Amino acid sequence: MPDAIANPQAATHAFPKCVRIESKPHLYCPGCGHPEVLKALGFAIDELGIQQRVAFGIDIGCSLLAWDYFNLDTVETHHGRTIPTMAGVKRSNTDAVAIAYVGDGGAYAIGAGGLLNAAVRDEKILVIVVNNALYAMTGGQESPTTPPGMKVATAPKGADQYYIRAPEVIRSVNPSAFVARGITTVQPALRQLMKAALQHQMDGKGFAFIEVLSQCPLNWGTMGEPEKTFNFLEHGLAEVFPVKRY
Amino acid sequence: MQDAFNIVVSGEGGQGVLSIAKIIATAAWLQGKQAIYLPSFSTEKRGGVSMAFARVGDAPIRFPRFQKADMCVALSQRALERLRRYLKDDSVLIVNSFLVKDVSAFAAWKPRLVDATTIANEKLKKPRTFNMVIMGAMLRFIPGLTVGGFDKALEKQFASKYAKDPALKELNDKAFGLGYELAA
Amino acid sequence: MAEKKFLMGNEAIGRAARAAGARAMFGYPITPSCEIMHFWAGEASSDRGKEDRLVFTQAEDEAGAGFMLIGSVLTGTRAFTATAGPGHVIIQDAFSMAEAMRLPIVAFVMQRGGPSTSTVIYSQSEVTLACFGGNGNGYRVVYSPATVQELYDYGIKVFNVAWKHRFPTILLGDGYLAKMMAEVELYDPSERGIVMEPTEAYILERTRARRLEDVVPSPEIHIRHADGVEYACLRNCLNLEEEALAVNTEIKAAFEAAAPEIEEHETYGDASAPTLIIAHGTVSAAAKTAIDGLREKGVAARLFRPITLNPFPADALREAVAGAKRVFVPESADGQLARIVAHALCGRAPAPFVEYSRPSMGILPEEIEMLVLDAK
Numbered sequence: 001m002p003d004a005i006a007n008p009q010a011a012t013h014a015f016p017k018c019v020r021i022e023s024k025p026h027l028y029c030p031g032c033g034h035p036e037v038l039k040a041l042g043f044a045i046d047e048l049g050i051q052q053r054v055a056f057g058i059d060i061g062c063s064l065l066a067w068d069y070f071n072l073d074t075v076e077t078h079h080g081r082t083i084p085t086m087a088g089v090k091r092s093n094t095d096a097v098a099i100a101y102v103g104d105g106g107a108y109a110i111g112a113g114g115l116l117n118a119a120v121r122d123e124k125i126l127v128i129v130v131n132n133a134l135y136a137m138t139g140g141q142e143s144p145t146t147p148p149g150m151k152v153a154t155a156p157k158g159a160d161q162y163y164i165r166a167p168e169v170i171r172s173v174n175p176s177a178f179v180a181r182g183i184t185t186v187q188p189a190l191r192q193l194m195k196a197a198l199q200h201q202m203d204g205k206g207f208a209f210i211e212v213l214s215q216c217p218l219n220w221g222t223m224g225e226p227e228k229t230f231n232f233l234e235h236g237l238a239e240v241f242p243v244k245r246y
Numbered sequence: 247m248q249d250a251f252n253i254v255v256s257g258e259g260g261q262g263v264l265s266i267a268k269i270i271a272t273a274a275w276l277q278g279k280q281a282i283y284l285p286s287f288s289t290e291k292r293g294g295v296s297m298a299f300a301r302v303g304d305a306p307i308r309f310p311r312f313q314k315a316d317m318c319v320a321l322s323q324r325a326l327e328r329l330r331r332y333l334k335d336d337s338v339l340i341v342n343s344f345l346v347k348d349v350s351a352f353a354a355w356k357p358r359l360v361d362a363t364t365i366a367n368e369k370l371k372k373p374r375t376f377n378m379v380i381m382g383a384m385l386r387f388i389p390g391l392t393v394g395g396f397d398k399a400l401e402k403q404f405a406s407k408y409a410k411d412p413a414l415k416e417l418n419d420k421a422f423g424l425g426y427e428l429a430a
Numbered sequence: 431m432a433e434k435k436f437l438m439g440n441e442a443i444g445r446a447a448r449a450a451g452a453r454a455m456f457g458y459p460i461t462p463s464c465e466i467m468h469f470w471a472g473e474a475s476s477d478r479g480k481e482d483r484l485v486f487t488q489a490e491d492e493a494g495a496g497f498m499l500i501g502s503v504l505t506g507t508r509a510f511t512a513t514a515g516p517g518h519v520i521i522q523d524a525f526s527m528a529e530a531m532r533l534p535i536v537a538f539v540m541q542r543g544g545p546s547t548s549t550v551i552y553s554q555s556e557v558t559l560a561c562f563g564g565n566g567n568g569y570r571v572v573y574s575p576a577t578v579q580e581l582y583d584y585g586i587k588v589f590n591v592a593w594k595h596r597f598p599t600i601l602l603g604d605g606y607l608a609k610m611m612a613e614v615e616l617y618d619p620s621e622r623g624i625v626m627e628p629t630e631a632y633i634l635e636r637t638r639a640r641r642l643e644d645v646v647p648s649p650e651i652h653i654r655h656a657d658g659v660e661y662a663c664l665r666n667c668l669n670l671e672e673e674a675l676a677v678n679t680e681i682k683a684a685f686e687a688a689a690p691e692i693e694e695h696e697t698y699g700d701a702s703a704p705t706l707i708i709a710h711g712t713v714s715a716a717a718k719t720a721i722d723g724l725r726e727k728g729v730a731a732r733l734f735r736p737i738t739l740n741p742f743p744a745d746a747l748r749e750a751v752a753g754a755k756r757v758f759v760p761e762s763a764d765g766q767l768a769r770i771v772a773h774a775l776c777g778r779a780p781a782p783f784v785e786y787s788r789p790s791m792g793i794l795p796e797e798i799e800m801l802v803l804d805a806k
Contacts, residue, residue, distance in 0.1 A: 018656075020654060020656070051656075051659075052634075052636075052659055053634070055504075055633055055634060057501075060667060064665070064667050067663060067665045067667075071654050071655075071656040071659075071661050072661055072663075073633035073634050073661050073662050073663070074633075074661070074662075074663040074664065074665075075504060075632075075633060075663075075664045075665075076664065076665035076666055076667055077497065077500075077527060077666060078666065078667070079493075079523070081493060081497040081523070081524070081527075082497075084489065084490075084493070084494040084495075084496075084497040084498045084501065085497045085498070085500055085501040085504075086501060087487070087498050087501060088454075088456065088487075088497065088498035088499060088500060088501020088502040088503075088504075088505075088509075089501040089502070089504055089505055089633070090501075091454065091485050091487060091498070091501075091502065092453070092454055092485055092501065092502040092505040092507040092509065093505040093507075093631070093634060096505065096634055098501075113490045113491055113493075113494070114490060114491075114493070114494050114497075116490070117489070117490035117494065121487070249719065268611065271436075271611060272436050272611065275436040275613060276436070280613065281436070281611075281612070281613070282610055282611065282612045283610060283611040283612075284606060284609060284610040284611075285609055285610075286551065306613075307612070308576075308577065308715040308716070308718055308719050309712070309715045309716045309719055309794075309795060310606050310610045310612075311606075311792050311794055312794065313794050313796045
C-alpha cells in the first residue's frame, strides 16, 4: 500500500491546502476521475487565495461525494439545482466565489434548463461539469453525453446517434462567457483552466463554464484495466468532445 | 342584507371591461367610499367574454363577489346573455346599443341604450373615449357618487396622463357628460 | 407614516415585502401571481432599489426560482418567491430542501383552479400541497389571509416567522385576493412596534449570533475548522435510514416547540351559537357576511377560522366545537380543509360535520346562508 493511502497526513504536499486531509482516502472508487478534478480545483483556489470566499455547491450523483473533500463552505443539493442555488448565492453575496460542481446527467439532462439559462443570464458563477458519459452513481444509465454505440444500463444494445456538446452550446448563447473543456489526464492545463475561470468570476466578468472529461472505470467496465480506461477517455471520448478553450 | 352597491360589467376582451369597473371602484374609493374591484380574468387577453365586478358602499366590504347585481353593464350581445344570472327585479341595465341589438328578452329591465361606440368614434373621433361614455351613463345610478366627486377622482387617477395631454381631459369630460345625459 | 391606499392584492404583497426589508425575489411568471414580480422588478430597477441593493431575477422555471431563493437565503438574505398552481407543484422540490435544512424561505402562493393547468382564476385547492407538499412531512408554516389588508399584515409577518423559527413559510392567498383591489393601510413595521428578526447567513459567515448546529438537523451539517476559520458544510444526501430518521425527528421537535407560538385563529359571531362554520381565507370572509345575514334572519351562527393552516390551531378548534350542535366546512376545494379539521378533531366533533366542497369555485355569502338554513 502506498504511503499516501496508509498515512494521508504525511502526504499533505500532494494535496491542495484547502483539501480536508482528514477525509482521505477519499470516498470515490479506485481510479475515478473526480478526485483529479477536485485536486485541480483545490490548487486553483489555493493559488488565488480564496478559500474563505468560496461557496462550493455540489450536486447529487458522484459529485456529492465531494462534500467531504474540502475545507470550504459547501452545500449539497440535487438534479442540477446546484446551478441556480449558486446563482442565488452570488446575486445575494457578490463577494462570494460561487462554484457549482455537477455531473453530465445533472447539468445536461435534468438541470439543462438551469444551466442554459444561467449562461443566457450571464450569472457570475463557475459551473464545472464532470463528464464521464453516463450516470455513474445510479448504475451507469445513458446520459446526454453517452457517445453513439456505447453500451450502458439503459441502452444495452448501444446508445443512439445524438449527444450534446455543451461548451459549444454555451458559447452560442453567451459570447462573453469563459468556456472550456478539459480532461483529467492533463492536470497542469486543467489547473490553469480552473484558475482562469475563477479569475473570470472574480473580475466580475460573468458566466464561466468548464466541462471536464473524466473516467468511470466502474461503469465503463474497465476497473483494474487502466489502459482500457484511459484509451476510452483520451480517444473514445476526447475525439468526440474536443479538449480546448472555446 | 346588502353591504354594498354591486356592479358587474361584461363585454368582449379588449373592450375595456376591466378598466371601467376598476376606475369606477377607484374613483368611489377616492371619493371617500368603501370599494372593492375584482376582474374575472381569463387566460386569454383578447377574444373571450370578460367580466369585472365592482362593489361600492359605506361600510367595509369583506368579499369581492355577489349573487345579484344592482347594476349590469353589457358591452356586447353575448355579454348580455352572460349577465342574465346577475339580474334581479330592480337591477339597472345599461347596454352598448351599437353591439347589443336585441334587448327584447330583457324588456322587463327597461335597458338604457347607450351607443357609446358611435359617440366615441364619430362624435368625438376618439375610440378610446368609449369607456368614459359608459362610465358617464353608469354614474347616474350609483348611490353616493357625484359628478363633481367623480371628476376630482379621475383627475387624481389620470394626473400624469392629463399633465402630458391637457386636451385629453377635456375630451374625457365631454364623453363622460354625453354618457351621463344619455342615461337619463 | 401609515397611509391608506386602494391597491391590488399582489401589489400589497410586494409592498409588504419591501416594508419587511426583504432584499431579493426570484420568480417565474404565472397567473394570478405575476404582479408581485412586476412590482419587485420595478422596485429593484429604481434608484432607491439600487441603493438598497435589491435583487430580482426571473428564473427559467419554478425549480430555478426556488433554488435561487435557497441560495439567497443561505447568504442570510431576507428573500422570497411568488407562484401558483402548476408552478407551485414544481417549486415543492425547493420547499422540500428548505424543509430539510430549515431554510427560512418565504413564498407567496396565489391559488388558481386545479388540478393541473385548469383556470387562472381562483381556488383553495393548493392547501394540501402548501401544507404537506414535497417528499417530507410538512414541517412548514402556512398562513391563509382573508383580505387584501391581511396580505399586507401577514406579508410582513411571514418574514419574521421564517427567520425566527427557521422554517419555510408560505402565505397562501388565492386569485381573488391576488387580483382584487381594496383599501389597504400601509405602514412601516416599526410604527406598530414590529421588530424585524435579524437574518444570518448559513454559509460564508465567520462570526455567528446563533449556532448553525442549533438550526440545521445534525446529520446534515458538518462544521470544519482550518487555520482557525470555521467552514459550514451542509448536505441533504444521507447514507443511513437512521440519519434520515434523526433529521425528521429533530425537525419535528423544533416544529412542535415553535407551533404554540405560531398557531393563530380567529372567531366571529355569537360565541354561544350552536351553528359553527369552519372556513379559511377568502371563504372565511364570505362566512362572516353570511353570519351577519343569518343574524338578521334570527339564526345565530359563528365562525372558526384557522389563520395558520400549518401548524394547525387544533386545541383552539376543539374548544370551538365543544358547544356546537352543527358544524359546516365550506371550502373551494374538495375536502382539503375538512381533512385537516377531521384530523385535528380525531372523532371528537360533537356532531357530524357537513362538508360543502366547491372545488375551484368562489363561495358566496348567500350560499353559506342557504347551507345553514337548509340544514335547519
